Amino acid sequence: MQFSGPIVRPATDADSVFIEVTVGCTHDACTFCNFYKGYPFRVVDIEKIEGDLQEASRLYPHAKRAWASGGNPLALSMDRLTEIGKLFKKYLPEANIATYGRINDFYQKSVEDLRQLKELRFNDIVIGIESGDDEVLEAVNKGYTAEDIVRECKKIEEAGMDYRVIYLGGLAGLGKAVISAKRSAEIWNQIHPHYMYLTTVSVLPDTELYEEMKAGKFTEETELERIQEFREFLRNLNNKITVDAVTSTNGVTFRARLPEEKNKLIQELDKFILNYSKEYEEAMQWRRSVTRTV
Known part of the structure; x- marks a missing residue:
């Protein structure tokens, strides 16, 4: 089994069987992302997918989770996704197929199309929504709007179909975090993902956002603002959802079920903000080391 592109997946899917379905991302133009630089989007040959599934079935015949690897395999046509889904079902009959999807991957797919994909065990899709604030979505070139x-x-x-979403804090920039969080919560309250990864951006070299920062067109939020953004977003969120903020990019980490644990979580964040110190800000300088101009 070989991979010709990077394997990018949530930490929660680390125990899945990985099968490369596409390479790269159809969009590959978000200003903060360099995951797929140098890997133009392409579809993996069906023969290779079947060969990898045959190998996987010998090693993990009773696998319950599979990850269709690639930037956004759901961009593929229904015919190709159906062909791929049937192969997964043949060789890993007990496995659900999770994968990444972009919002615009669903434009040309009807509700009935999505039902058919679920019958083929495509489920628990991960969508990097990032923000529900149209100003942020436009600034980082996500390619869709809050209405979409x-x-x-x-x-x-x-x-x-079950689905998970990603909220990427810090994209609004200095001084805009709280209002952007409120706008995003308004959008989140209209949708019903069952799980959310709550993370925050690191401005990485070889990205457009990095160049904007060097040119003075974008200023990062402080660590305190990032935490205030999380707090405001969650305070205004009315969903029944699991929030997963356990990632190395966050200044505070937690996992909580909403609404059951919402009040306790907000209280803990308020306490952290109240006791926030300059020493903590300095301790988080590792993020600045990642973005420092060499």
Whole structure:
């Protein structure tokens, strides 16, 4: 089994069987992302996918989770996804197929199409929504709007397909975190993912956002602002959802079920903000070391 592109997946899917389905991302233009630089989007040959699945079936015949690797395999046509889904079902019959999808991957797929994909065990899709604030979505060139997010997620829900989402804090920039968080919560309250990865951006070299920062067009939020953004977003969130903020990019980490643990979580974040110190800000300088100009 060989991979010709980077394997990018959530930490929660680390125990899945990885099968490369596509290489690269159809968009590959988000200003903060360099995951797929140097890997133009392409579809893996069906023969290679089947060969990898044959190998996987010998090693893990009873696997319950599979990850269709690639930037956004759901961009593929229904015919190709159906062909791929049937192969997964043949060789890993007990496995659900999770993968990444972009909001615009669903534009040309009907609710019935999504139902068919779920029958083939495509489920628990991960969508990097990042923000529900149209100003942020435009600034980072996500390629869709908040209205698009709501429309397409409602289609996914109508099809009965489970999905997870990513909220990427810090994208609004200095001084804009709280208002952006409120705008995002308004959009999140109209959709119903069951799980959310709550993380925060690191401005990486070889990205457009990095160049904007060097040119003075973008200023990072402080560590305190990032935590205030999380707090404001969660305070305004009414969803029944699991929030997973356990990632190395966050200044505070937690995992919580909302609404059951919401009040306790907000209280803990308020306490952290109240006791925030300059020493903590200095301790988080590792993020600055990542983005420092060499």
